Amino acid sequence: MTSAFDYEPQPRRASVAVDVGGVIVGGSAPVVVQSMTNTDTADVDATVAQVAALHRAGSELVRITVDRDESAAAVPKIRERLERLGLDVPLIGDFHYIGHKLLADHPACAEALAKYRINPGNVGFKAKKDKQFVEIIERAIQFDKPVRIGVNWGSLDQELLTRLMDDNQAKGFPLTAQQVMRETIVQSALISAELAEEAGLPRNRIILSAKVSNVQDLIACYSMLSSRSNHALHLGLTEAGMGSKGIVSSAASLGILMQQGIGDTIRISLTPEPGGDRTREVQVAQELLQVMGFRQFIPVVAACPGCGRTTSTVFQELAQKIEGDIRRNMPVWREKYPGVEGLKVAVMGCIVNGPGESKHADIGISLPGTGELPAAPVYIDGKKAMTIRGTNIAGDFETLVGEYIEKRFGQGQAAAE
Secondary structure (H helix, E strand, C coil): CCCHHHHCCCCCCCCCCEEECCEEECCCCCCEEEEECCCCCCCHHHHHHHHHHHHHHCCCEEEEECCCHHHHHHHHHHHHHHHHCCCCCCEEEEECCCHHHHHHHCHHHHHHCCEEEECCCCCCCCCHHHHHHHHHHHHHHHCCCCEEEEEEHHHCCHHHHHHHHHHHHHCCCCCCHHHHHHHHHHHHHHHHHHHHHHCCCCHHHEEEEEECCCHHHHHHHHHHHHHCCCCEEEECCCCCEEHHHHHHHHHHHHHHHHHCCCCCEECCCEECCCCCCCCHHHHHHHHHHHHCCCCCCCCEEEECCCCCCCCCCHHHHHHHHHHHHHHHHHHHHHHHCCCHHHCEEEEECCCCCHHHHHHHCCEEEECCCCCCCCEEEEEECCEEEEEEECCCHHHHHHHHHHHHHHHHHCHHHHHHC
C-alpha cells in the first residue's frame, strides 16, 4: 500500500562535497545556484557589471568564458574589481579547445578562478586528447582548484561514440542509437573523471555534468550517472531555449531529478530576449528550488489567478507591485532582515478563497471582488487584524507589509527580544 511518505522528495543522493571558492557543492550542502555571463570576458567593465548583477540576484557561482589570451588576461582584473566592490563571488572559467594553453600561459588567470570547466569532447583530439586534458588537471592541482568535467552532447567525444556504436552493432543492436548516445555521455564523464583522479586530482575536487537539450535524455543521463558515481553533479539543460519554453523544459527535467535526490548545483540556461535581463535565469533557478521546498531565497507572494468574480485589476497590480518591491529590496533585506526570505504574503481577489489563503500567510489581504463591499480584511499571523476601506487599499496594505517586516525581522524584533 502506498503511504503518504512515498510522495515526499527522495533523500539527496550521497555525493562527495567540493569546495568552490568557499561555496560547498555536494555532500550535505543545499543545492547551489549558478549562472553564466554572456559578455566578452576581455571587456572587463561589461563582465564585472554582469557578474555583479548575477551575484546580487542570487547566483552563488558565476561562470565566464575564457576563450583566448585577451579574456584570460582579463580574469585577474575582473576578480580584483569584484573584490573592490565587496563581492566575494567564485568565478568559474569555461575552457574549450585551448584551455591547457591558456592556463599555462596565464598563471594569474589560473589563480584568480575558483574552478575550471573542462569539456572532454573538445579538450583535444586523437593522441593529444588525454595529454591536454591532463595538462589542465595538473594546473588544477598546482593551484588547488576544483574542476567540472562537463560533457555536452553537442560536442560529444566522437571516437568514444563510434566505438560504442560499433560494439552495439557487433552485439546485434540491443540498444537504440539514442540509448548508445546516452551511454556515451555517461561513459565520457566517468572515463574523464577516472583519468583526472589517476593524474592526482582528488574526488573532492571534481564535479560532473552530462548536459543535453532534450528533457527525457537529460533525465536518463543523470539517472544513469548518479547510479554509477558519487561525484557531485551539476544539473542543467545545455540549451533550454527562450521564454516559457526554456523555463518549462528546465523545470520539468531538473524538478524530476531533484525530486529523486539527484543534483548538487543547477543552472537554468535560458536564451534571453534581445537586450533582455541575464538575471532571469537566476530568478527561475531560485523559484524552482523554492517552490519544491528545497531552499528559501525570497518571500513568497501568493495571488489568485483571477476569474469572473475579480473584474478589478487591483489585486493583480498590488501583487505585482509587492513582488517587484521584494525583488528590488532583497539584496539589502538579506542583510538587514535575517530570515525575511521565509515570509509569505497573500494578495487575493475575492471572498471565496481570499480569507482562507490570507490566514495561511504571514500577512494577507482579501480584496473585494465584483459586487462585494469596498472593504478588504487583512490577516496577520493567521488572525484577522483589521479591515481596510477607502480609495487607497493597495497603498495602505503595502505600508502594513513594510511595518510587519520591520517588526518581525528588524529592529522591532531585536527590541522585543
